[in-house]
Amino acid sequence: MGVILKRTLQETLKLSAVIISLAAGLLGGLVLAKAGAVDNVPAFSSYLNYRLIEQHITVFFLICGAMLMVIVSAVGTGLIAGEVHEGTFRILVSKPNSRVSILLGKVLGMLIGSLMLMVMSLSTMYVMNYLCGNYDGNIFIKLLSYFPAYLMYGLIVTLFFSSLAVLLSCVAKKRIIALLPMLLVMIVVLVLPLVVRLVLSLRGGAGLDKLAFVDLNYHFGSMFRWCTEFFGGIKGTSGQLEIPTLLMNMFKQTAIDPDIAHQTNGAVLTTVNDTIPVTVLLGVYGALTLINYAAGFAIIRRKDV
Amino acid sequence: MSEYCIVLDHITKKFGSFTAVDDISLKLETGRIYGMVGPNGAGKSTTMALIMGSLFPTSGSGSVFGHPLASPEALKVLGYSPEFTSFYSDMKCYEYLWYMGCLSGLSPDEAAKRTNELLDQFELQDHRDRKVAKFSTGMKKKVSLAQAMIHHPKMLLLDEPTANLDPTSRQEILDTVRRMVQDEHLTVLISSHVLTELETVISHVLMIDHGKLILNAPIAEAQEMFKQGILWVDTDDNEKLVLGLAGRYKAEIVPDEGVRITTKEMDRLKKDVVGLVYANGMQLNKLSEEVLSLDSLYKQMMEGEKNGSDTEKDASGNAEA
Numbered sequence: 001m002g003v004i005l006k007r008t009l010q011e012t013l014k015l016s017a018v019i020i021s022l023a024a025g026l027l028g029g030l031v032l033a034k035a036g037a038v039d040n041v042p043a044f045s046s047y048l049n050y051r052l053i054e055q056h057i058t059v060f061f062l063i064c065g066a067m068l069m070v071i072v073s074a075v076g077t078g079l080i081a082g083e084v085h086e087g088t089f090r091i092l093v094s095k096p097n098s099r100v101s102i103l104l105g106k107v108l109g110m111l112i113g114s115l116m117l118m119v120m121s122l123s124t125m126y127v128m129n130y131l132c133g134n135y136d137g138n139i140f141i142k143l144l145s146y147f148p149a150y151l152m153y154g155l156i157v158t159l160f161f162s163s164l165a166v167l168l169s170c171v172a173k174k175r176i177i178a179l180l181p182m183l184l185v186m187i188v189v190l191v192l193p194l195v196v197r198l199v200l201s202l203r204g205g206a207g208l209d210k211l212a213f214v215d216l217n218y219h220f221g222s223m224f225r226w227c228t229e230f231f232g233g234i235k236g237t238s239g240q241l242e243i244p245t246l247l248m249n250m251f252k253q254t255a256i257d258p259d260i261a262h263q264t265n266g267a268v269l270t271t272v273n274d275t276i277p278v279t280v281l282l283g284v285y286g287a288l289t290l291i292n293y294a295a296g297f298a299i300i301r302r303k304d305v
Numbered sequence: 306m307s308e309y310c311i312v313l314d315h316i317t318k319k320f321g322s323f324t325a326v327d328d329i330s331l332k333l334e335t336g337r338i339y340g341m342v343g344p345n346g347a348g349k350s351t352t353m354a355l356i357m358g359s360l361f362p363t364s365g366s367g368s369v370f371g372h373p374l375a376s377p378e379a380l381k382v383l384g385y386s387p388e389f390t391s392f393y394s395d396m397k398c399y400e401y402l403w404y405m406g407c408l409s410g411l412s413p414d415e416a417a418k419r420t421n422e423l424l425d426q427f428e429l430q431d432h433r434d435r436k437v438a439k440f441s442t443g444m445k446k447k448v449s450l451a452q453a454m455i456h457h458p459k460m461l462l463l464d465e466p467t468a469n470l471d472p473t474s475r476q477e478i479l480d481t482v483r484r485m486v487q488d489e490h491l492t493v494l495i496s497s498h499v500l501t502e503l504e505t506v507i508s509h510v511l512m513i514d515h516g517k518l519i520l521n522a523p524i525a526e527a528q529e530m531f532k533q534g535i536l537w538v539d540t541d542d543n544e545k546l547v548l549g550l551a552g553r554y555k556a557e558i559v560p561d562e563g564v565r566i567t568t569k570e571m572d573r574l575k576k577d578v579v580g581l582v583y584a585n586g587m588q589l590n591k592l593s594e595e596v597l598s599l600d601s602l603y604k605q606m607m608e609g610e611k612n613g614s615d616t617e618k619d620a621s622g623n624a625e626a
Contacts, residue, residue, distance in 0.1 A: 003407040087391030090359050091452065095408040096381035304360045 004105030012113025024067035025121040029128020076165025077178035163292035316365030327516035340507030341496040348516040384458035390449035399433040409456035443474035539563030539591035
């Protein structure tokens with residue numbers, strides 16, 4: 001298993017993936033540094049909140065969102081299906097290892113590699129933000145204190161999406177066949193609900209609570225919030241938090257009742273709600289992750305190659 | 306430890322409605338070289354894949370040296386070289402064999418040592434740092450054989466080891482197999498449809514057609530079993546010879562070759578031919594007995610199968626009528 005783990009780790013950390021992770025970190029760091037360079041600096045706590053919101057959004061969308069999901073999906077779907085398609089899996093199963101240990105080695109290699117890429121990307125983001133952002137030291141230390149929260153959330157994202165990718169990889173006989181449903185899932189459950197949420201919000205907010213059940217942005221936003229709250233969370237004003245909460249419930253509103261719709265410029269923007277408690281979401285996604293992995297391992301044990 | 310290296314017990318493999326392997330039962334003894342022959346699509350590769358555990362049987366069971374098919378214990382004693390070996394595009398020859406050694410349970414040092422031994426044995430040392438994916442077909446076959454041998458298996462399964470090779474490379478691969486078998490005292494199951502080559506290597510023949518095992522016998526016994534008895538005779542008056550044998554034997558003149566006579570009673574035929582030549586004062590230029598080749602045996606078996614199935618079809622047709 002060890003040798004398969006090492007090989008998969010090498011494949012996960014191949015040059016293209018490292019470049020993508022560094023690019024995401026560089027881009028995130030530059031965007032944050034530029035956004036942080038404001039002339040009219042408000043009070044310390046208010047300024048810190050702005051910077052934290054920007055950093056959370058950057059990490060949520062760019063690093064743990066686009067970068068990590070793309071890499072995990074690409075590597076995960078190729079773990080078995082790629083080798084089956086290329087014909088190397090037949091030789092692999094002819095060696096005296098159980099199929100479970102082969103898949104376990106591959107999964108662990110991918111998970112370790114993905115987390116290393118995330119650390120690389122986050123570190124680059126912080127370094128770029130620090131070098132180009134001209135921050136007060138206290139602000140930067142506060143920004144840095146959320147690093148473990150991002151790792152925690154990144155682990156949740158990696159585990160769930162890798163389980164889905166591994167399951168598809170165990171079923172499919174070609175990497176592309178496994179990758180397409182993965183992309184479809186991302187579009188249907190990540191992008192589409194976002195559009196629907198915006199439309200429903202602008203049309204009065206009715207139905208938003210029901211959308212929460214199928215909106216992965218909402219679910220992952222809630223779990224992101226749960227991770228960051230371990231390290232203090234953000235106590236911002238409603239004005240500061242409108243957009244992120246409109247998007248996916250990333251931050252906890254404190255200025256208004258979270259179950260009450262609020263208005264800005266005459267239009268109902270959002271209903272910040274706790275329709276689904278985070279503990280339930282963590283339980284459901286944890287169970288789904290286990291089911292996906294268990295199904296993947298069960299399939300590979302009896303798969304004809 | 307089982308006295309049989311491979312036991313298959315009523316094993317069947319279906320892909321949807323297509324039956325690739327149909328109720329095959331066999332026992333292979335250790336220390337022998339078995340040749341598996343049959344036309345394309347007969348079920349040879351599927352049978353090998355079932356033994357290797359890369360395919361799972363629809364029904365039936367089997368064992369390898371007493372261990373269940375596909376178990377790590379069974380795989381530990383088997384070395385497998387598939388018909389088309391795929392290699393990792395980024396791996397160099399040494400790296401690939403070392404990786405295969407580690408996968409086979411050798412320690413990194415043992416794998417390195419064994420890799421060097423095999424690179425020497427297969428004359429690949431000069432190519433150790435080249436990517437295997439860019440090797441010629443013949444060299445890829447050698448690497449495929451080397452990876453099958455990396456963990457000192459007790460039995461080798463070689464699926465069409467000479468397919469798509471030029472005659473020189475084919476001979477080279479077969480010589481290598483022969484040498485390996487002698488040096489390492491291996492049991493080998495080798496499949497091929499290049500029958501003339503197989504008969505120089507194998508001691509037993511397994512013939513498969515339409516997923517069924519139709520022959521399992523030592524090659525000499527198989528040849529004897531299907532011996533039609535062919536005698537080639539050439540005299541200065543072949544027409545008189547054919548006339549003299551008419552009614553008793555099937556004899557035909559083959560231009561530039563002589564007279565081809567077939568019988569199941571070879572000793573009697575030889576006496577009759579010599580008697581006829583002596584009695585008619587003919588000059589005898591050639592008298593030779595033809596040994597049945599694996600190729601001829603294969604054709605006879607396949608024709609027999611075809612006739613058998615035609616007969617079955619006729620019979621069922623008549624029954625329906």
